[in-house]
Amino acid sequence: MSDNAMNAPISADAQRLLDLLADRATGALGPAEAAELDSLLRRVPQLTDADGRTITPDYFEASAGAAMFALGPQPQPLPSQVRERLLARGREIAREASRQVAPDSSSPAPAPSKPAGPSVLAKLGMLGWLAAAAAVILSVINIYNAQPRPAYRAYRDMLASGVQSVAFAPQGRFKDQNIRGDIVWDKTTKTGYARISNIAALDPKQQQLQLWVIDKDRPAGPQTPIDAGYFSLDSAYLDPVTKDYIVPITARLQVFNEQAIGLTIEHTGGSVTPTMENLVAVAPLK
Amino acid sequence: MPGPFLQLIARGDETAVAACLDEYGGMVWGLAERYLKGFGEDLEDAVQEVFVEVWRSAARFDPAMGSEPAFIATIAHRRLIDRQRRVQARRAVQLEDDRIIESKAVVKDGSALRDDVAAAARAFESLDSDEKQVLWYALYQGLSHERIAKAINVPLGTVKTRIRRGLSRLREALSTHAGKEVAS
Structure with a gap:
């Protein structure tokens, strides 16, 4: 088969979508391409290739996973x-x-x-x-x-939709506290959810957690990072099933080119700028 | 306990968790070691991330759409390669153009994984050498398409075409294998 044999007469959108899905399977999508992929997946809900095969969004990823096994090393015993x-x-x-x-x-x-x-x-x-x-x-x-709270269902739905999900990396003194969590983030809609667990309780009268969107293209100043909401660690955000706190990430200003989501401890009522000594964790975005 | 395990886990069967770990833990740990060792990454954290997503997604696993090992491999691939790319941006990678690219998966006899991995290995071996080469660079070495193009001195578009063609042919070969299993 020649290198051009797959250039079959399918629509330009479908062709581009096939390219992007294959790129994603090999981890090669940049932020602009990821947004383009999201947009195309919405525009082309049913995708078939030149041979009429139905191509699901994870079609190439399953192949890549199989190739990993084929190329992979001998299984190593899990440390006990x-x-x-x-x-x-x-x-x-x-x-x-x-x-x-x-x-x-x-x-x-x-x-x-x-x-x-x-x-x-x-x-x-x-x-x-x-x-x-x-x-x-x-x-x-x-x-x-x-029953899971609606926020958890929304978080889970976003996760299942294939938007990026990134683990929180604890920072500074919080590295020793075994805080766990991650974010799901849709670059198209600029919305997402943070999931946090294993975090020490805060006195809600004194302190709250606050989310921030670090935007590469926003000029330095009091509006960066962007405030993305503050909250108390209380039952309003605690999912009774998973025991995770699920919090919507709601940027207060327009987001241009997000690089990361940050989490800090601030005084109750939130801050205009993050208190870096209280930076709990960061989730870098692609 | 015979697999598949994910549907049992989705129904809350705790014993299936241990069986799932016994079946796939070594493979995922081996992959994490291969992909991340030497990069200063926490292997346990990476493997936990893979399994937590596998178990949390267990209800989405549909045997009619693919095998359990493929489902787990897909998640492992996505998570591990994401991590590898993040750390690889900080490191130079030694290109190994003259390396012989061949499937080298070895799975112990009697494992439920064995057939799937063997089928994946056979499917990979059936690819053209140029397809195997680009997939090996992309998936095993974690190189970007641009870096592969430079490494093997072909246009970027050719790399992308070979990758897509290789993945398509792998999928076809594996679908045929799955079809035979269902029929037998």
Whole structure:
């Protein structure tokens, strides 16, 4: 096959989309190309190649993953301490999934699928019926409480949509505190979510966390980095299922060329400029 | 415990987590070592990042769309290559133009991974040498397309075409393998 054999008569958008998907699979997308890819994925929802094959957005990534295995080294045994820690994290995630799939088995019994008939009611007696009704109500409350908050669902949807997701890198004195988290960020809409866990509690009357967008193309001055929202570590942002804090990243000013998302501790009510001694973590953007 | 494991994990089966780690942990750790060792990156952190995404995405895994190893490999690839590129921007990479490029995956007998990896290795071997060369540079060495073009002295567009063609042919070969497995 020649190097030009794939230049088949498909639309220019489809051709470009194929190029960008292959580039992404080999990690070669710059920020402008990533934005172009996002835009094309919206414009060309159904992609087929010159041979009529349906090309999903992860079509080439699956090949690249397989090639990694093919080229990869012999598997190395996981160090036992690493395995233990991974196992603990994995079980935690499985438990979260379990709570989302069904109410906890220790919860009161769920409602029967059909209303109890008179003979059952008679057997239970009024007290039993009230207990059963209370159990139903408690069960519904438990199910509701175990549902991920809308912010978590939005975070998860963004993650699944393929926008970039970058881990927070703890900074300075926070490096020793095992703070975990990441951000999802859509370069097209300039919006995203931060997920934070394992962070020490703050007194909300004194201190709050604040997000910042570091914008390469915004002139230095009081408006950079851009304030992207401040928040307390309270139940408003705590997801009951995952125990993560999920916070929307909402830039207060227009973002031109974002380079990173920063997280600082500020006095309650937020700051105009970040307090660099209190820089908790940074997530570099591509 | 026989795989696949991801659907069990998505339903909250904690025992499947251990089985999943036993099946794929060594492979992902080996890949992380290969990609990141010597770059000052925390391998445990990288491997945790891969598995956390795998487990959190477990509900999205659809066996009808591809195999479990391919699903995990896709996530591992994306995460590890992202990390490698971030650190590689800070380092020069030794080009190895004369290196013999061949599949060298070895997986222990009896592993559920074995068939998939063997199929991937066969598919890779079936590619033309120019396709193998650019994919090896891009995926194994983590070079940008521009750097590959300079390394092998061909136009950038040719590199991109060979990469896309190689990935397409890999996918076709693997789909054929998957089709045979389903039929058997």
